[in-house]
Structure formats: C-alpha cells, structure tokens
Amino acid sequence: MKRLSKYWFSLALIVIAAAAFAAAPVAMSVQVKNGQLRATPSFLGQLVAPLNYGDRLQVLEQQGDWSKVTAPNGQSGWVHTSALTKKKLVMKAGSDTVPTGASGDELALAGKGFNSDVEADFKAKNRKIDFTWVDKMEKIKVASEAMQKFLTEGGIQPVEGGKP
Amino acid sequence: MKIATPSRLSLIPAIATGALVLCVGGCSTMTQVGTSLGQATGFVSADQAASINKSAQAIEKTFQDITPEQEYYIGRSVAATVLSTYRPFDQQQANAYLNLLGQTVAQFSAKPETFGGYHLLLLDTDEVNAFAAPGGLIMISRGMVRCCHSEDELVAVLAHEISHVTLQHGLKAIRKGRLTSALTTLGMAAGKTLGGEQLGQVTEVFEGSISDITSTMMNNGYSRTTEFEADKGAVAIMKKLGYSPTALVTMLEQMQKQLKPGGQGFAKTHPSPEVRIAELKKLVGTTPTPVSAARQRRFQETMGSI
Numbered sequence: 001m002k003r004l005s006k007y008w009f010s011l012a013l014i015v016i017a018a019a020a021f022a023a024a025p026v027a028m029s030v031q032v033k034n035g036q037l038r039a040t041p042s043f044l045g046q047l048v049a050p051l052n053y054g055d056r057l058q059v060l061e062q063q064g065d066w067s068k069v070t071a072p073n074g075q076s077g078w079v080h081t082s083a084l085t086k087k088k089l090v091m092k093a094g095s096d097t098v099p100t101g102a103s104g105d106e107l108a109l110a111g112k113g114f115n116s117d118v119e120a121d122f123k124a125k126n127r128k129i130d131f132t133w134v135d136k137m138e139k140i141k142v143a144s145e146a147m148q149k150f151l152t153e154g155g156i157q158p159v160e161g162g163k164p
Numbered sequence: 165m166k167i168a169t170p171s172r173l174s175l176i177p178a179i180a181t182g183a184l185v186l187c188v189g190g191c192s193t194m195t196q197v198g199t200s201l202g203q204a205t206g207f208v209s210a211d212q213a214a215s216i217n218k219s220a221q222a223i224e225k226t227f228q229d230i231t232p233e234q235e236y237y238i239g240r241s242v243a244a245t246v247l248s249t250y251r252p253f254d255q256q257q258a259n260a261y262l263n264l265l266g267q268t269v270a271q272f273s274a275k276p277e278t279f280g281g282y283h284l285l286l287l288d289t290d291e292v293n294a295f296a297a298p299g300g301l302i303m304i305s306r307g308m309v310r311c312c313h314s315e316d317e318l319v320a321v322l323a324h325e326i327s328h329v330t331l332q333h334g335l336k337a338i339r340k341g342r343l344t345s346a347l348t349t350l351g352m353a354a355g356k357t358l359g360g361e362q363l364g365q366v367t368e369v370f371e372g373s374i375s376d377i378t379s380t381m382m383n384n385g386y387s388r389t390t391e392f393e394a395d396k397g398a399v400a401i402m403k404k405l406g407y408s409p410t411a412l413v414t415m416l417e418q419m420q421k422q423l424k425p426g427g428q429g430f431a432k433t434h435p436s437p438e439v440r441i442a443e444l445k446k447l448v449g450t451t452p453t454p455v456s457a458a459r460q461r462r463f464q465e466t467m468g469s470i
Contacts, residue, residue: 031232032277043271053233083277085231114234114370117358121367122241122374131244133252137283137301140259142267150264154315154459157406158272 028067028084030055037077041066044148048077054089054110230335230343232279232299238373239280239299242334245378246287246295246303253286253306253470261466262286265315266302266322272405273323274397275330282326286470292422293429294321295381296328298335307429309470311419314455315463316411320398323405324412327397333390337380338373385433392435392443399447409448416441 035051041063049071051057057069057079066078087108123131151158230238253259262284270282282300287293292307302325312318328334358366380386386394395412402409420437423430434440 032279032281033233033236034281035277043276080277082275108231110231110233112231112234113366114230114237114373116237117363118367118370119237119241121363122370125367125371129241129244129248131240133247133285134240134243134301137243137259137285138280140263140283141281142264146264147268147271150268154462155456156459159404159406 025058025060025070026086027056027088028059028069028086029089030057030079030083031085031087031089032083035079035083037069037071037075037079039077041068041078043080044144044151045078047144049073049075051079051083054091056088057084059084235332235335236279236299238335238370238377239297239301241370241374242297242377242381243295243301243303245374246297246382247285249382250287250289250293250303250305252303253288255286258466258470259284259286261462262304262322265319266326269319269322269401269405270300270326272401273326273330274400278329282329284322291429292419292431293433294325296325296334298329298332298377300326300329302326302329305429306470307422309467311422312415312467313418314411315459316407316455317415317418318463318467319405319407320402320409320412320415323398323401324394326401327394328386331390331393331397333386333394334377334381336390337386338376342369342372342376381433383433388435388439391440395440395444396447399444408451408454409444410451413441413444413448416444 030051030053033053035053035055037048037051038045039048040046051071055072057067057071060068060070060076062068062081063078065081067081067084068076069079070076085108089108089110091110123129266284267282270276278300280299280301282302284302284304286309287303287305289305290307291305292311293305294308295303297303302322304321304325308321309318312321385391398412399409402411416437419430420441423437425431
C-alpha cells in the first residue's frame, strides 16, 4: 500500500513538472527576409505587423501549420511556422557578442556562409551571368488582398488554410 | 494536422510517462529534447527523441546547415545561370498573371515561407521546360504554357515546380562532400567576416554547388523518384487549394503530344508523361476537371496567345 501511494506521489510530481515544462512559452526566430504577423491563422488574414529577419518571438500556441506568437513590440498574432526556426539568429557576423562554442543546434549566424559577399565574388568571376532579371523578378510581389480576390473571382474555395 | 496546445498536452498522461523516462537521463536532456521537439510534435517517446536528436546533429553538418538565407543566395545564382541560357519573356501582363497564380499556389504548399519568397518568370522559348531554383525562383517556358489549356493545368505545372522547391530537390543535387569543405572554412572563421582567401574558398564551393544544381536541372534531370515526389506534392497542393488534381493528368496528356522523343527540355530531363500519368492515375483517378468560365476567361486573356 505504502509503495503504491509513493508511486502515485511520483506520478503526480511528474505530471506537475510536465505541465510546467509544457506551459513555458517557447522562443523562436523569424528566418525569412520579410515576415508577416496576421490576425488569423491564414495568409488571407489581416496583416497586424511586419516581422524582421531574426526577430525573436514567443510562441503561445500552435494550430496546424500556424503559430500564435508575441512579437518583440508586444503585439500578438499568427505566423506560418515555416517562417520560424528554433535557432537563435545572431544578426551581425564579426560581432563580439557571438558566443564561442555555441553549437549549430542553438544558433545560426545571419549572413554566414553563402551571402552577398560570396554572390559578389561569384559575379566577378562569372561576368556572363547576368542578375538583372533575377532582381526584377524578386520585385514582383502579390498582396494577400489580390490573392483573395483572385480566388473569389475564380470560384476557388481552399479546403484548408485559406479562410480569412 | 492539428497540434494540441501546450495546456491540453499537459493533461495527457502519456507525456508524464515520457517525462519520467527523459528525467532518468537527466533533466537537462529533457529540456534539450523538449526544446527541439516538444513544441514541434507535442509528444514523442524517449527512444524516438534520442534518435531524432542524434540524426539531427549529423544532418546539421551537411546540407541542412544551409539556412534559408543561404538557400536564397544559391537560388539567385541558379536562376541567373538559367537566365543566361534562356531569354526572359518580357511581357508584363503575362508575368503578372503567372505570379498571381504561382504566389497564391505557394501559400498552400508545405513551405509557404521562404527567405525571399516565391517569384515567377516566363522564358521566351518554344522548348517545353520549367525550372525551380532553390528558395522559390521559378521559370516557365512559353512552350510549357502552351501545353496548358486551362488555368487549372497551369496551376498543376506551378504546383509541381513549387514542390521541387519545398522538397529542396535543387539543394539535394549538390554533390556530397562539397559542402563539408565550405563548412570547415566557415567553422574556422567562426562569426568573423571572411577574409580574401577564405572568401575565395567559399565562393569556389558556391560555384560548384550552382554548377551541380544547374547541370541536374538543365541537362541530366532529377531521378524518376524525385519527379514522382514533386507530382505527389503537386496533387497535395491542388487538393488543399481546391483545384482538381486531374488537371495535372490532362496537362501531361497534352505535353505528350507536343514532346518530341529525344528532344530538348522536358523530354530530356523528365520521365515520359506516359509514365507519370500512370503513376498519377493511381492517386487522382480519371474524373475530368469541370472548366470554370471565369478562370478560362482570365487564362485566355493573358496566356491565350502565348
């Protein structure tokens, strides 16, 4: 009997520990150039605020592929989880604040590796490769209102993820 | 897939058992596993957690260490290389429609967010071809668009290319071992800006990677399995978006008529449409797609005379 109550006591402790662990907010970083915080978990949802590369967000809950987060400025909203990484993004390469010995699991250096310097070096060595149209096509951006209109006019009803 | 919220999870007795097993191995392990996996999956067994963590570390040192930002730079150079061989089709209305279609479709893919986003461009060639550079720069030939008789069929083509991006098929074409040397250089450089010699070394690996990807995309083609994966991805996107996936089958049937055996472009780099149709019919059946008048009108207006 005594042994049994001990078992229940241990189990209760574990449940409490697990609850505390599970309820703790998790921090994630924005890993895209231009992120968007939206009012609802949908790309057609109203834009609350833009998010910057490297912004650290507190994840409050998850719903499907979307995370409800609090942005650095305190605003809350939804962001698609593919825009986030669990790594901490250190923004400035060469900065003294980069902790030594930190593993790749924990942080990533923004601008590390293949970056604009490498691209410039590549361009210098391959002068026949022209980036003019790459820059032009990157400027073509479709607003979510235009997407919504396009879907509605075409009589397309997304099964998932498209409701505003 | 619906992931339970943390508060709901805490009530699941199973997690208590999981926590117990993890705590035996030390509570720091629990935190580590929890941080990496808890929020992503909600719950995993201790064995799964250990195995996932271990393989995650191994992959970290290879191409997975390529951040979305680096994938973006690779994609830019791949697209620039493609655009050095094929001239862009500089018609604003057609490219605007292509982007409206493609960027909307991408929102319903497995990876709607990439570092620089999805952007599309038409290529001025009769050759039937399409290219998806890492990160989301997608190029479609006029010849390819001519294989599509409706918006739904063009969506099918775009969904296939977008799937190549989300499944990182371009990055996977980089020769094994090539990145390891770059990572060694980068490891030595730590957080510092690369010096001349180191920059040269990294650029060399970068050039090699671009060449691996473009030669696969433009000359050798991906494996059959890779193409079927992209077809399956396309079907998933189309179902989610509310377009009928049979449009991919009807598009391939038209492509089959236009492709010359032994010809350039798709004929050279892709499994025959016939083979892909046979695979796809197992997934989507053969019910024909009803044509929407509104969609057909806007498709004809922009792509009808391409």
